[in-house]
Amino acid sequence: xxxxxxxxxxxxxxxxxxxxxxxxxxxxxxxxxxxxxxxxxxxxxxxxxxxxxxxxxxxxxxxxxxxxxxxxxxxxxxxxxxxxxxxxxxxxxxxxxxxxxxxxxxxxxxxxxxxxxxxxxxxxxxxxxxxxxxxxxxxxxxxxxxxxxxxxxxxxxxxxxxxxxxxxxxxxxxxxxxxxxxxxxxxxxxxxxxxxxxxxxxxxxxxxxxxxxxxxxxxxxxxxx
Amino acid sequence: xxxxxxxxxxxxxxxxxxxxxxxxxxxxxxxxxxxxxxxxxxxxxxxxxxxxxxxxxxxxxxxxxxxxxxxxxxxxxxxxxxxxxxxxxxxxxxxxxxxxxxxxxxxxxxxxxxxxxxxxxxxxxxxxxxxxxxxxxxxxxxxxxxxxxxxxxxxxxxxxxxxxxxxxxxxxxxxxxxxxxxxxxxxxxxxxxxxxxxxxxxxxxxxxxxxxxxxxxxxxxxxxxxxxxxxxxxxxxxxxxxxxx
Numbered sequence: 001x002x003x004x005x006x007x008x009x010x011x012x013x014x015x016x017x018x019x020x021x022x023x024x025x026x027x028x029x030x031x032x033x034x035x036x037x038x039x040x041x042x043x044x045x046x047x048x049x050x051x052x053x054x055x056x057x058x059x060x061x062x063x064x065x066x067x068x069x070x071x072x073x074x075x076x077x078x079x080x081x082x083x084x085x086x087x088x089x090x091x092x093x094x095x096x097x098x099x100x101x102x103x104x105x106x107x108x109x110x111x112x113x114x115x116x117x118x119x120x121x122x123x124x125x126x127x128x129x130x131x132x133x134x135x136x137x138x139x140x141x142x143x144x145x146x147x148x149x150x151x152x153x154x155x156x157x158x159x160x161x162x163x164x165x166x167x168x169x170x171x172x173x174x175x176x177x178x179x180x181x182x183x184x185x186x187x188x189x190x191x192x193x194x195x196x197x198x199x200x201x202x203x204x205x206x207x208x209x210x211x212x213x214x215x216x217x218x219x220x221x222x223x224x225x
Numbered sequence: 226x227x228x229x230x231x232x233x234x235x236x237x238x239x240x241x242x243x244x245x246x247x248x249x250x251x252x253x254x255x256x257x258x259x260x261x262x263x264x265x266x267x268x269x270x271x272x273x274x275x276x277x278x279x280x281x282x283x284x285x286x287x288x289x290x291x292x293x294x295x296x297x298x299x300x301x302x303x304x305x306x307x308x309x310x311x312x313x314x315x316x317x318x319x320x321x322x323x324x325x326x327x328x329x330x331x332x333x334x335x336x337x338x339x340x341x342x343x344x345x346x347x348x349x350x351x352x353x354x355x356x357x358x359x360x361x362x363x364x365x366x367x368x369x370x371x372x373x374x375x376x377x378x379x380x381x382x383x384x385x386x387x388x389x390x391x392x393x394x395x396x397x398x399x400x401x402x403x404x405x406x407x408x409x410x411x412x413x414x415x416x417x418x419x420x421x422x423x424x425x426x427x428x429x430x431x432x433x434x435x436x437x438x439x440x441x442x443x444x445x446x447x448x449x450x451x452x453x454x455x456x457x458x459x460x461x462x463x464x465x466x467x468x469x470x
Contacts, residue, residue: 002315065401065447066440067408069419074440077432167301173412181304195312202304209299 008191009200012183019183022097026104026169026179031162033105038112043142045117056113063110068103069174075103076175096177100169108165115161119154120146156220163212167205180204234431235438246425253421254442260335260410260417261403264342268403269396271343272350273389277380279355290351297348302409305345310337310413330414338410346403353395357388390461397454404446418442 009016044056063071079099123146131141151158170181178186181201188197235247244252278290297305310333314322325333361384369379411420418439425435 001318062444065405065444067405067419067443069408069411070422070436070440070443073419073423074436077426077436167299170301170303171409173303181301185307194307195315198304198307198312202300202308205301205304206296206299210295213299 002195004196005193006196006200008187008193009196012187012191012197015183015187016180019178019180022172022178022182023166023169023180025097026100026172027162027166029101030104030108030165030169034108034112034165035116035158037105037109038116039147041109041113042116042120045113046120060110060113063107064114068107068168068171071107072100072103072171072174075099075106079103096172096175100172100175100177104165104169108161111161112158115154115157116150119150119157122153123149152223155223156216159216159219160213163209163216166212167209170205230434231431232434234425234429234434237429240428246429249421249424250418250438250442253416253418253439254446256335256415256417257404257407257419258446260338260342260415261407263339264346264407265400265403267339267343268346268350268399271347273354273385275347275351276354276358277385279351280358281376294348294351297345302341302345302406303412306338306341306409306413309341310334313337331416334410334413334415337413338407338415342403342406342410345406346399349399349402350396353392353399354388356395357392358384360391361387387463390463393454393458393461397451397458400454401447401450404443404450 041056041060044052045060047053047056076096076099079102080095083095083098127145127149128141131145132138136144169179172179173182173185176182184197184201185194188194191197235250236245238245239249275290275293278286279294281287314325316322317325365383365387366379369383370376374382407417408419410417411423414420416424422435422439426432429435
């Protein structure tokens with residue numbers, strides 16, 4: 001039978017904590033940009049103007065059809081060239097972090113756009129009609145009347161997507177960025193304790209996601225009550 | 226961006242000989258499709274069984290199925306894959322573990338990825354099937370039981386045929402997810418489509434061509450699955466229910 005040896009974990013905690021910080025950074029940036037850009041995409045998809053609707057639909061469908069792994073690789077290929085070209089960034093900048101942030105933010109925007117679109121459509125049509133009848137412009141009606149109600153309805157879904165995103169950030173492994181899982185893998189590989197480190201990482205993700213889902217369930221009860 | 230385009234690269238012969246780079250991509254596509262379909266078959270069966278367990282009376286069986294779903298939904302897919310690939314052979318009795326490690330690496334990668342994707346997707350199918358069963362009027366089960374069917378027969382003959390037809394649309398998106406999730410298998414070295422794109426970059430340095438081709442192949446798979454499922458959906462539609470025409 002396999003003999004467990006957990007002794008390499010306590011010493012590796014600072015490394016793991018640095019990795020966790022990277023994971024949280026990527027998650028938070030992707031959630032923030034994803035919701036902002038996703039809202040713009042959702043509104044564009046519902047716009048009566050075809051020149052707004054079509055590009056937004058194409059963007060969302062493209063990103064939703066391609067595996068996240070491919071998107072991360074794509075951005076790792078494209079971002080360094082763009083950075084060098086337009087910003088003159090020196091090679092000292094951590095290209096992997098920048099390209100991971102860009103990949104996750106733009107990829108998640110497509111998923112957020114679909115959630116937000118459903119949220120906007122769940123607001124009764126009469127709300128928009130009433131706002132327009134009161135003399136608000138369509139943009140004002142969207143910003144002051146429809147979106148606040150839509151966001152309230154879809155808050156649990158937005159947070160659930162954030163939990164999925166938190167788990168998906170582990171895929172930055174493919175470009176060698178040391179997020180929480182990447183750090184755990186490196187420590188395990190170095191010490192020959194991959195079994196313990198993979199199990200430990202899994203447990204941490206499990207507990208964090210489970211706790212977050214429990215909070216979302218409580219919030220959902222309050223929102224729907 | 227100053228890229229020297231060279232689409233002819235796909236017709237060049239690979240260094241190992243006997244194949245073109247296009248051949249590599251198609252082999253990768255084959256593994257992606259094969260792995261995804263194999264995982265989907267297991268996930269559909271296991272997920273349906275788990276979905277039924279979640280709805281039967283009592284505490285133990287629904288509780289076990291719920292625990293399964295929580296476990297597989299709250300751990301990242303990549304971590305699950307590494308657990309099956311690196312951890313499982315160590316935890317098995319030594320003789321088994323050694324037998325696994327001595328086997329063909331491709332077989333090890335495929336089996337680990339298959340097991341991982343199947344179990345991961347089953348948790349998601351379970352939730353959809355449970356939702357489908359929950360959407361049925363309770364009278365259906367009561368009527369079936371009153372007619373003298375056992376609970377097993379009631380699920381087999383009455384509830385599941387209805388519930389599975391109702392959940393075809395959400396299952397379609399899970400089916401699409403399997404293909405996308407199969408790209409994670411590239412991390413343990415299985416030469417499916419994503420991995421082949423990286424190999425092409427390493428061998429030919431024509432990164433844009435390789436990535437564009439692979440992205441198009443994924444889009445193609447997506448479209449094919451959607452067309453297939455649209456037909457399934459049309460045939461499975463239950464008259465009188467929402468979405469029926």
